[in-house]
Amino acid sequence: MAGFFTNLTSGLKRTRESLLGGITNLFAGQKTLDANFLEELEIQLLIADVGVDVTEKIINELKIKLAKTKELDKETVLNTLKSQLATLLEPCSSALEIPNSIRPYVILFVGINGAGKTTTIGKLAKQLQNDGKKIMLAAGDTFRAAAIDQLKVWGERNNVPVIAQQHGADSAAVIYDAFQSAKAKNIDVLIVDTAGRLHTQNNLMEELKKIKRILQKIDSSAPHEVLLVLDATTGQNALNQAKQFHAAVNVTGICLTKLDGTAKGGIIFAIALALKIPIRFVGVGEKIEDLKTFNAKEFIDALFN
Ligand SMILES: Nc1nc2c(ncn2[C@@H]2O[C@H](COP(=O)(O)OP(=O)(O)OP(=O)(O)O)[C@@H](O)[C@H]2O)c(=O)[nH]1
Ligand SMILES: [Mg+2]
Secondary structure, three states, X not given: OOOHHHHHHHHOHHHHHHHHHHHHHHOOOOOEOOHXXXXXXXXXXXXXXXXXXXXXXXXXXXXXXXXXXXXXXXHHHXXXXXXXHHHHHHHHOOOOOOOOOOOOEEEEEEOOOXXXXXXXXXXXXXXXXXXXXXXXXXXXXXXXXHHHHHHHHHHHHHOXXXXXXXXXXXXXXXXXXXXXXXXXXXXXXXXXXXXXXXXOHHHHHHHHHHHHHHHHHHOOOOOOEEEEEEEHXXXXXXXXXXXXXXXXXXXXEEEEEXXXXXXXXXXXXXXXXXXXXXXEEXXXXXXXXXXXXXXXXXXXXXXXX
């Protein structure tokens, strides 16, 4: 894909500056790989929001890997760190595959308000449409009146059918209708938007469970993907949200948005270590092409570029 790497590289600028910039500074005036250096490195990792568990793991491994190295060689340390971080992300590097055998393929979007669900749905729908797939959207966020209009307007502009009901309607019912309609119209992919906020967080989780159950009445294997959208700018909070959503609806994929606006992109490592759920996409901006299929190697290369 043209510009993929440049785009990702510029999207990760602030995280790179925080993570690599801080670490690079540690080498100035430091001659040996001693406890002092490791402690400073630990602090830099924590500042970059990779979290306590990842930091501990990295430092412990680094001690073992570089046990025989007395002289501090910047290249060696950075390369070791790079390969450690790559190893962390590798198990989560698995792109979303839409098999031809499943029609309609149902993707359920979940995540708290403002995470980027609806805009990500727009980008993904467009990308899938460009791949020749027939898409339908379900306006499952019936809590916010504006949410329904947002999706409808988008659908009209982009020639994608949107199944919606009025504000306040039962969201599971809207989604059930959409699934029936998608089946009848031979739709390839049904993308379901949901609310990010209800009266309480508990209400939200119960509603999402209900949505899953009603989809399973039509196809016991649906939803085929439960995609959790997380806002990278929220740092460690994103990890807590992920745990809650996963406990409620068994998340099968993650999309980490807004990496372009934050130095807290290190959270991706914490998410990978704690959840081991495939990271399907990363968002590095507002444009359609700013939604990137996640690939661990490309991500690490862009981060260390
Ligand atoms: N810079 C940047 N902005 C993004 C990205 N993804 C989403 N946004 C912005 O984040 C804001 C919130 O996005 P929405 O898609 O409305 O979020 P939502 O999860 O649907 O929120 P609710 O409908 O309230 O639950 C919008 O202004 C988006 O343009 C990204 O990757 N980068
Ligand atoms: Mg929305």
